[in-house]
Amino acid sequence: MNTTNTILEIRQLSRSYRSVKAIRELSLSINAGQAFGLLGPNGSGKTTTLSIIAGILKQDAGTYSWFGEDPPTPQQRTKIGSLIENPHFYPYLTLEQNLKIICEIKQIGYNDIDRVLEETKLSERKKSRFKTLSLGMKQRLGIAAALLGDPQILVLDEPTNGLDPEGIAEVRDTVMAQVEKGKTLILASHILSEVEKICSHVAILKNGELLASGSVEEILAEEEVVEFSCAENEKLKAILQNSDIVLHTRTENGLLVATLAPGMQSSDLNKFAFENLFVITHLRSRKKSLEAHFLELVK
Ligand code: ATP
Numbered sequence: 001m002n003t004t005n006t007i008l009e010i011r012q013l014s015r016s017y018r019s020v021k022a023i024r025e026l027s028l029s030i031n032a033g034q035a036f037g038l039l040g041p042n043g044s045g046k047t048t049t050l051s052i053i054a055g056i057l058k059q060d061a062g063t064y065s066w067f068g069e070d071p072p073t074p075q076q077r078t079k080i081g082s083l084i085e086n087p088h089f090y091p092y093l094t095l096e097q098n099l100k101i102i103c104e105i106k107q108i109g110y111n112d113i114d115r116v117l118e119e120t121k122l123s124e125r126k127k128s129r130f131k132t133l134s135l136g137m138k139q140r141l142g143i144a145a146a147l148l149g150d151p152q153i154l155v156l157d158e159p160t161n162g163l164d165p166e167g168i169a170e171v172r173d174t175v176m177a178q179v180e181k182g183k184t185l186i187l188a189s190h191i192l193s194e195v196e197k198i199c200s201h202v203a204i205l206k207n208g209e210l211l212a213s214g215s216v217e218e219i220l221a222e223e224e225v226v227e228f229s230c231a232e233n234e235k236l237k238a239i240l241q242n243s244d245i246v247l248h249t250r251t252e253n254g255l256l257v258a259t260l261a262p263g264m265q266s267s268d269l270n271k272f273a274f275e276n277l278f279v280i281t282h283l284r285s286r287k288k289s290l291e292a293h294f295l296e297l298v299k
Pocket of ligand 1: 042
């Protein structure tokens with residue numbers, strides 16, 4: 001595992017509300033520059049997880065560290081912009097006045113307001129009262145508030161909830177533009193297609209438990225992912241790299257994990273290895289189980 005650019009490490013985090021176990025021993029690692037989706041149905045523990053890492057809620061057990069620091073310093077917290085549940089704005093104040101209040105809370109100057117309004121395409125409404133905005137605009141203002149102070153990381157909880165298709169597209173464009181600018185994104189959503197469109201990595205949650213995590217390509221894509229090993233994993237990996245059997249191969253806990261090229265099956269991989277004098281001692285398809293987990297989630 002590459003720990004040098006790990007931005008957030010969550011270890012065995014648990015939290016209950018009375019008898020309800022909202023998250024159970026959740027462990028995750030998020031790297032700089034990733035667009036990371038927390039995907040799961042309602043009640044799977046996404047908001048609880050985000051609230052803990054944003055410092056709004058205390059966990060019962062487990063730890064997390066931002067930037068390798070546990071707990072994060074107030075200075076480090078300023079690098080994290082979050083929008084969790086509905087943003088609270090004053091209906092009769094203008095967008096600018098509302099953002100000024102948030103600048104005061106964040107203890108930063110007002111000079112960032114024009115930039116964040118520009119980035120969320122709300123500049124023209126700067127002097128409008130909050131209550132006159134469409135739902136999509138209100139949500140974008142929430143993102144604008146999170147962007148004040150230019151944090152390196154954006155934590156967003158279901159930012160497209162309740163919006164019409166146009167509003168969803170506008171919020172999505174706003175979020176994707178931030179990812180393209182290099183921000184690290186942590187996005188909770190119950191919509192598979194939203195995570196697929198925006199995120200590079202995903203963790204699937206159900207009943208507070210982690211079902212799977214990895215790159216979106218690996219977990220949600222059509223290609224089959226297999227894990228396997230032989231006596232000389234690194235040599236096999238090297239020759240597979242130049243074959244047309246796999247798209248890519250990596251090493252994970254002593255096993256090789258490959259994404260097969262479209263149309264290839266694990267039997268093709270086995271045959272290729274055998275023809276090159278490698279005897280595969282362990283071979284298991286990961287796609288089926290992950291897909292099964294996922295279908296279970298979205299049904
Ligand atoms: P949603 O998208 O519906 O908010 P979620 O995936 O974000 O779902 P959480 O909001 O984290 O999930 O909820 C996880 C579990 O904890 C659910 O069973 C929920 O009912 C419960 N829960 C969350 N907040 C509270 C609370 N304040 N008091 C009691 N139970 C709670």
